[in-house]
Amino acid sequence: MSFKHSSEDGYPTPTSTEQRRLEIILSQHRPPPDHPKPTLQKNVHMQWLVRNFSQGFPERFISQDASQPWLFFWTLQGFYFIGAELDPQNKQRCIDTIMACQHSDGGFGGGPGQFPHLLSTYAAVSALACVGRPGPGGGWDQIDRVKLYSFFMSLKQPDGSFLVSRDSEVDIRGIYCLLCAATLLDMLTPELVAGTASFVASLQTYEGGFASASHPYYIADPPSLETLADYPRPALGEAHGGYTFCALASWILLRPLLDKMELERVPEINVKNLTRWLALMQGSEIELGGFKGRTNKLVDVCYSWWVGGCFALLRSLGVGVRHTVPSQQQVDNEDDDEQWSDVDDDVFNRFAIQEYIFYAGQHTTGGLRDKPPKVADAYHTLYALSGLSTAQHYTAPSDEVRERLRKEWKQIHDDSLDEWRKVAYVEARAWKEEEAASMYINGPGDRLNAAHPVFNLTITHVGRIMSHFYKQNQS
Amino acid sequence: MNQALTQLLRSFILKPANKDATDYFRGVVKAGEMSERVLTLTESVIRMNPAHYSAWQYRYRTLLAINAPLDEELELMDELAEKFLKNYQVWHHRRLLLQRGALAKTPAAELAFIARGLSYDAKNYHTWAYRQWILAYFNQDALWEGEMRYIENMLEDDVRNNSAWHHRFFVVFSNGVRKGDEDREDTIRREVSFTKEKIALAPNNASAWNYLRGVLEHSDTPFASLREFVLPYTVPAHSSLDDVRDDSVVDLENPRPSPGADLPCPAAIEFLADIHEAVGDLQLISFRQLWKSLADEHDTIRKRYWEHRISEAQASRDS
Ligand SMILES: [Zn+2]
Numbered sequence: 102m103s104f105k106h107s108s109e110d111g112y113p114t115p116t117s118t119e120q121r122r123l124e125i126i127l128s129q130h131r132p133p134p135d136h137p138k139p140t141l142q143k144n145v146h147m148q149w150l151v152r153n154f155s156q157g158f159p160e161r162f163i164s165q166d167a168s169q170p171w172l173f174f175w176t177l178q179g180f181y182f183i184g185a186e187l188d189p190q191n192k193q194r195c196i197d198t199i200m201a202c203q204h205s206d207g208g209f210g211g212g213p214g215q216f217p218h219l220l221s222t223y224a225a226v227s228a229l230a231c232v233g234r235p236g237p238g239g240g241w242d243q244i245d246r247v248k249l250y251s252f253f254m255s256l257k258q259p260d261g262s263f264l265v266s267r268d269s270e271v272d273i274r275g276i277y278c279l280l281c282a283a284t285l286l287d288m289l290t291p292e293l294v295a296g297t298a299s300f301v302a303s304l305q306t307y308e309g310g311f312a313s314a315s316h317p318y319y320i321a322d323p324p325s326l327e328t329l330a331d332y333p334r335p336a337l338g339e340a341h342g343g344y345t346f347c348a349l350a351s352w353i354l355l356r357p358l359l360d361k362m363e364l365e366r367v368p369e370i371n372v373k374n375l376t377r378w379l380a381l382m383q384g385s386e387i388e389l390g391g392f393k394g395r396t397n398k399l400v401d402v403c404y405s406w407w408v409g410g411c412f413a414l415l416r417s418l419g420v421g422v423r424h425t426v427p428s429q430q431q432v433d434n435e436d437d438d439e440q441w442s443d444v445d446d447d448v449f450n451r452f453a454i455q456e457y458i459f460y461a462g463q464h465t466t467g468g469l470r471d472k473p474p475k476v477a478d479a480y481h482t483l484y485a486l487s488g489l490s491t492a493q494h495y496t497a498p499s500d501e502v503r504e505r506l507r508k509e510w511k512q513i514h515d516d517s518l519d520e521w522r523k524v525a526y527v528e529a530r531a532w533k534e535e536e537a538a539s540m541y542i543n544g545p546g547d548r549l550n551a552a553h554p555v556f557n558l559t560i561t562h563v564g565r566i567m568s569h570f571y572k573q574n575q576s
Numbered sequence: 577m578n579q580a581l582t583q584l585l586r587s588f589i590l591k592p593a594n595k596d597a598t599d600y601f602r603g604v605v606k607a608g609e610m611s612e613r614v615l616t617l618t619e620s621v622i623r624m625n626p627a628h629y630s631a632w633q634y635r636y637r638t639l640l641a642i643n644a645p646l647d648e649e650l651e652l653m654d655e656l657a658e659k660f661l662k663n664y665q666v667w668h669h670r671r672l673l674l675q676r677g678a679l680a681k682t683p684a685a686e687l688a689f690i691a692r693g694l695s696y697d698a699k700n701y702h703t704w705a706y707r708q709w710i711l712a713y714f715n716q717d718a719l720w721e722g723e724m725r726y727i728e729n730m731l732e733d734d735v736r737n738n739s740a741w742h743h744r745f746f747v748v749f750s751n752g753v754r755k756g757d758e759d760r761e762d763t764i765r766r767e768v769s770f771t772k773e774k775i776a777l778a779p780n781n782a783s784a785w786n787y788l789r790g791v792l793e794h795s796d797t798p799f800a801s802l803r804e805f806v807l808p809y810t811v812p813a814h815s816s817l818d819d820v821r822d823d824s825v826v827d828l829e830n831p832r833p834s835p836g837a838d839l840p841c842p843a844a845i846e847f848l849a850d851i852h853e854a855v856g857d858l859q860l861i862s863f864r865q866l867w868k869s870l871a872d873e874h875d876t877i878r879k880r881y882w883e884h885r886i887s888e889a890q891a892s893r894d895s
Contacts, residue, residue, distance in 0.1 A: 107780070108780035108838035109838075110778040111836015112836060114778075115733070115737075116737060210630065211629070214605065214606070214630075216633055268637070269633065306790075307749075307789070307791075307793065308786045313701070314705070316712040332752075333750055334750075335708065337705040337708045338702075338708070339704070339742035374793075378786075381878075385877045397737070397781070397782060446884060447880045449880060450877055450880060
């Protein structure tokens with residue numbers, strides 16, 4: 102079967118020429134109907150991850166603001182998706198190497214002696230969520246949270262945004278990284294996130310996706326919250342998959358806290374336009390259903406997570422949520438003995454994206470890649486696995502889990518922040534995977550562990566580290 | 577599998593790259609040295625690894641501490657920007673220098689420099705974001721004035737360049753009212769007819785359709801006002817609709833699809849469905865049918881999304 106090429110309308114331009122070239126390559130990667138379909142080569146990828154890890158830092162990773170904590174996070178989370186567990190000695194070596202990146206002023210840098218940076222701080226905390234533990238030498242209790250908090254505050258801008266590092270740029274990735282670390286480590290305060298949700302909302306462009314930053318106009322100098330103009334507030338840069346994920350995940354973390362803050366105006370995002378833009382990022386059959394990161398750009402495996410992962414996040418805003426209907430109403434459903442059955446309402450093509458990852462994303466010698474004929478790298482390997490995981494599993498906030506966590510909440514601090522901390526804790530932990538709604542295109546042999554849609558860690562690891570820092574029972 | 581992992585990881589050692597330079601750099605930072613020498617050192621670290629943010633950061637602090645001439649630094653950045661176009665530290669460092677008043681050239685010259693960068697890489701995110709920052713930060717009429725011409729040239733080169741379309745929205749709508757654009761209705765009219773023409777040229781261009789939607793939503797203009805324009809794009813090329821029209825009459829308001837156009841165009845069908853949904857007129861072809869045609873025929877990869885639209889519309893009608 103051959104699929105239709107994207108239309109050039111008899112008017113080729115550099116964009117459509119490049120697109121056509123890739124479509125020809127990709128269509129050659131679709132297995133012919135009479136051939137066996139490629140499956141996930143778990144062992145080969147595992148060995149590739151290990152090899153990559155053992156050999157250290159190939160030069161090319163350094164060029165994508167990569168750093169040691171990122172290499173650890175990408176590799177360790179990859180192991181946990183595949184279902185491997187590290188032995189205690191190797192875990193300890195990971196912990197020690199990551200902790201060596203902690204800066205004496207708080208926060209983590211890209212390597213020992215490097216300045217602290219929000220992106221490496223996120224990677225370090227996430228990697229420690231995978232392999233760390235409480236107690237001496239375990240990493241968790243050696244994170245200097247007091248200094249980390251003042252590092253965070255030192256980066257805060259009057260418009261609610263944050264620099265990624267001293268004298269550096271504002272970038273929604275940094276804000277996502279900060280919010281993840283602060284949520285996991287019980288460091289969220291109203292002071293820390295004042296104005297941040299409005300900033301996040303300002304990044305949504307006319308296309309529906311989000312940009313990396315926006316430009317604050319001030320009525321007069323010096324810039325302060327009082328002199329910040331409401332309008333105009335232009336997005337710098339177009340809607341982009343990576344930034345959209347970071348913005349939406351940040352929004353999901355902040356949203357439950359909004360009504361706990363005294364806000365003159367509650368910020369809003371346009372969910373309908375966002376959903377449309379996300380859906381349009383999925384490439385057609387000839388592109389094997391891969392995701393693009395921007396309108397009229399090429400598909401790339403890492404957007405399986407950055408864009409594909411947004412559909413899981415949207416469930417917490419009520420988009421694409423499974424609903425339960427009495428099975429009598431389902432005429433064609435004979436193999437279901439249950440009285441109730443679930444109807445899922447996915448808004449993206451969960452099947453096709455798995456095909457892209459299997460057919461185009463896997464490199465024969467291990468690891469996963471952006472697109473053929475590129476080579477594999479640690480970044481694309483992790484985000485391809487994350488994207489596959491989010492396409493396989495149905496994960497959504499569960500009312501039942503939320504209720505249980507609320508009931509079990511142990512009040513530790515007798516102050517006004519307690520309710521705030523409780524909301525942050527309960528909402529972050531309410532995500533639950535429904536195994537019955539899983540979808541594997543070749544059967545469960547390809548199964549990866551489910552990812553927490555906000556943190557991109559396993560749900561177990563999120564529960565473990567959060568219950569430690571919030572001093573709650575790990576249930 | 578776990579057994580294998582333990583065995584393989586036995587040899588796990590982390591080898592830092594550029595050991596010498598980074599060690600030396602670390603030593604300098606530890607000693608708190610800020611000197612001419614540090615500028616030489618950080619430059620060589622950056623040349624080896626332009627993403628070394630600590631080197632950039634320390635370089636910037638050193639420049640300020642020793643009162644180094646920032647215009648010279650900007651010249652060095654001209655060279656590095658061309659070398660490391662994809663690297664955003666290069667652009668950010670320029671921005672810091674400009675904020676500190678380094679401007680041997682005018683901001684207009686900076687725009688010309690950026691244009692050169694974009695001529696190599698027409699969709700570079702950081703380069704476009706930097707251009708937008710220059711415009712918003714200096715916010716001078718003279719700077720804004722040249723932008724429309726520039727965008728039109730970019731779209732002339734590639735009408736599918738979404739970065740250029742976004743830049744157009746940035747210039748026309750996102751920064752308040754520009755000089756010459758005070759008549760907003762006129763501006764909207766201009767933008768709509770510009771976009772219609774670009775759609776006619778190559779109808780299956782998501783960038784143009786998104787821009788059109790953006791303009792209409794921004795100005796609260798009903799999609800229905802474009803019904804006449806959209807219709808010929810929603811049907812196969814030689815359909816009955818052609819019979820009722822006289823091709824010799826050129827309707828400037830509603831440019832028709834170019835002869836090479838691949839029709840029907842899914843974006844047009846979606847647009848028409850949105851008109852029908854908003855109008856809610858049952859006499860019209862049901863928008864549900866249009867969405868269904870996308871789901872089952874014209875845009876099957878997004879089947880679930882179009883079905884989602886149908887059930888959303890149903891739900892809002894029921895409620
Ligand atoms: Zn990528």
